[in-house]
Amino acid sequence: LDGLDENKRELVRRRRILGKGYRLFYKDPVEIVRGEGSHVFDEKGNDYLDAYNNVVSVGHCHPHVVEAIAKQAATLNTHTRYLHETILDYSEALIAKMPREIDRITYQCTGSEANDLAIRIARNYTGGRGIIITNEAYHGNTDLVSSFSPSIGKGQALSLEAGILPTPDTHAIGEDEIGDYMIKALKAEIARMKRHGIKFAALLVDSIFSSDGIFPGKPGWLAKVADAVHEEGGLYIADEVQPGFCRTGEAFWGFARHGIVPDIVTMGKPMANGIACSATAVRHEILDTFNDKIPYFNTFAGNPVAMAAAKATLEVMDGEDIMGNAHRVGALFKNELQKLAKDHPSIADVRGAGLYIGVEFDDPETGDPLSIEVLSLIEQMRQHRVLTSNCGSYGNIMKIRPPLVFSESDVNRYMTALEESLTALGL
Ligand code: PMP
Numbered sequence: 160l161d162g163l164d165e166n167k168r169e170l171v172r173r174r175r176i177l178g179k180g181y182r183l184f185y186k187d188p189v190e191i192v193r194g195e196g197s198h199v200f201d202e203k204g205n206d207y208l209d210a211y212n213n214v215v216s217v218g219h220c221h222p223h224v225v226e227a228i229a230k231q232a233a234t235l236n237t238h239t240r241y242l243h244e245t246i247l248d249y250s251e252a253l254i255a256k257m258p259r260e261i262d263r264i265t266y267q268c269t270g271s272e273a274n275d276l277a278i279r280i281a282r283n284y285t286g287g288r289g290i291i292i293t294n295e296a297y298h299g300n301t302d303l304v305s306s307f308s309p310s311i312g313k314g315q316a317l318s319l320e321a322g323i324l325p326t327p328d329t330h331a332i333g334e335d336e337i338g339d340y341m342i343k344a345l346k347a348e349i350a351r352m353k354r355h356g357i358k359f360a361a362l363l364v365d366s367i368f369s370s371d372g373i374f375p376g377k378p379g380w381l382a383k384v385a386d387a388v389h390e391e392g393g394l395y396i397a398d399e400v401q402p403g404f405c406r407t408g409e410a411f412w413g414f415a416r417h418g419i420v421p422d423i424v425t426m427g428k429p430m431a432n433g434i435a436c437s438a439t440a441v442r443h444e445i446l447d448t449f450n451d452k453i454p455y456f457n458t459f460a461g462n463p464v465a466m467a468a469a470k471a472t473l474e475v476m477d478g479e480d481i482m483g484n485a486h487r488v489g490a491l492f493k494n495e496l497q498k499l500a501k502d503h504p505s506i507a508d509v510r511g512a513g514l515y516i517g518v519e520f521d522d523p524e525t526g527d528p529l530s531i532e533v534l535s536l537i538e539q540m541r542q543h544r545v546l547t548s549n550c551g552s553y554g555n556i557m558k559i560r561p562p563l564v565f566s567e568s569d570v571n572r573y574m575t576a577l578e579e580s581l582t583a584l585g586l
Contacts, residue, residue: 166278194219216429217475218564227471266461270400270427271299279381287358321346326371361394366413367402372551373517380416394422408486408513431468518557528553543576
C-alpha cells in the first residue's frame with residue numbers, strides 16, 4: 160500500500176477485506192462523515208445534496224429520532240422474549256395506519272427478511288408455491304427472495320416457481336391501458352404455472368415499481384390487478400419497502416394510493432430512519448394459520464432500541480407533515496423537470512409520485528435507451544455534489560428519491576446541477 164495516495168489506499172483496503180461485492184457509487188467515490196436533513200458533508204465540510212437516500216426519510220440525524228435512540232440505548236436493549244411496552248405502543252400506532260383487515264404485525268431487521276417471511280406465510284395459507292413478480296423486481300437478498308428478484312442479474316438463478324410479469328411501462332403502454340395489460344399478463348402466468356403443476360400463491364409487488372424504472376401510474380390502476388389476484392385464489396403481498404411511509408405524498412402506503420386492501424404488507428428502509436427495523440403486517444387469520452405450526456423469533460428484530468427509533472420516526476412523520484412535504488415538493492420538482500424536458504428532447508418522460516421521480520432518457524430519433532449517457536449524467540451530477548442515481552432494465556432512468564424533508568431550495572439546486580450537466584454532455 161506504500162506509495163499510494165490516501166484515496167487509492169482506501170479503495171485497495173476495501174477491495175481486499177470486503178471483496179468485490181461491495182460496489183461503490185461513482186468513479187470518484189464520495190466519502191461522507193456527517194449528515195443533516197437532506198444534506199451530507201465530507202471531512203472538508205463540503206456539502207452534498209442527497210437526492211437518493213430513502214432510508215433517512217425524516218432527514219439525516221433527525222434530533223427527535225437520535226434522542227430516542229440514545230435514550231433507549233442507554234437504558235436497555237434486549238429482545239422480544241420479555242415484556243416491553245414500546246413495541247406495543249408502536250405496533251398499535253402503526254397498525255392504525257393500515258386497513259382494518261390488517262391487524263397483526265411481526266418484526267424483522269431487513270426488507271429481505273420481511274419478504275422471505277411473507278412468502279412462507281402466503282405459501283402456508285394458500286397451499287400454493289407460485290409467486291408472481293415483475294420483470295426487474297428486487298425483493299431482497301436471502302436465498303428465497305433473491306430467487307424472486309430478477310434485477311440481481313444473470314448470476315442469480317430465478318426460482319422455477321416464479322411467474323414474471325412485464326414491467327408496467329406506462330410510458331410505452333399508456334396510463335389508461337396499463338391495468339388491463341397487467342391483468343392479461345397475470346392470468347397468462349397463472350395459467351402457465353398451472354400447466355407446470357404449480358399452484359399460484361401470491362403476487363409480490365412494490366406499487367411504485369422502483370427497480371423496474373419507477374412506474375407509479377395513476378392512483379387506482381393497480382386495484383384491478385389485486386382483484387384479479389384474489390379471484391385466482393392468491394394473496395396480494397404489498398412490498399412497501401420503497402413506496403411506504405409517506406414517500407408517494409398521496410397516501411401513507413403505496414397500496415393505499417391505489418385503494419388496495421392487501422393480505423400481507425412488508426416494510427423496511429425508512430421505518431426507523433436508519434436503525435435496522437422491518438416488519439410484516441398480516442391479516443390475523445393468515446398469520447395465525449402460520450403461527451399455529453411455526454413459531455417465529457428474530458433475535459434483533461423489534462428490540463427496544465429499534466422500536467424507540469421507529470416510534471420516534473413515526474412521530475416526526477405525523478408531527479412535521481412529512482407526507483404533505485413529499486406531496487408539495489414532489490409536485491414542484493416534477494413540474495420543474497417537465498419544463499426542462501421541453502428544451503431537452505433526450506428527456507422522453509418525467510413520472511413519479513411524491514418524492515419518487517423517474518426521468519427517462521431515450522434517443523429522440525430512434526427511441527433507444529440512453530443508458531451510457533445517463534451513467535455519465537449521474538457522474539456529472541456528483542461533480543456538482545448532487546447525489547442521485549439510475550434504474551430500469553436499461554439503466555436509462557434517472558432515479559430521484561431524496562429524504563422526504565427535501566425543500567424547494569434543494570429542488571432549485573438539483574435543477575441547476577441537472578441543467579448544467581445536460582448542457583455539458585450535450586443531451
Ligand atoms: N424490497 C424492495 C422493493 C427493495 O427495494 C429492497 C431493498 N432495496 C428490499 C425489498 C430489501 O430490503 P433490505 O435491503 O432491507 O433487505
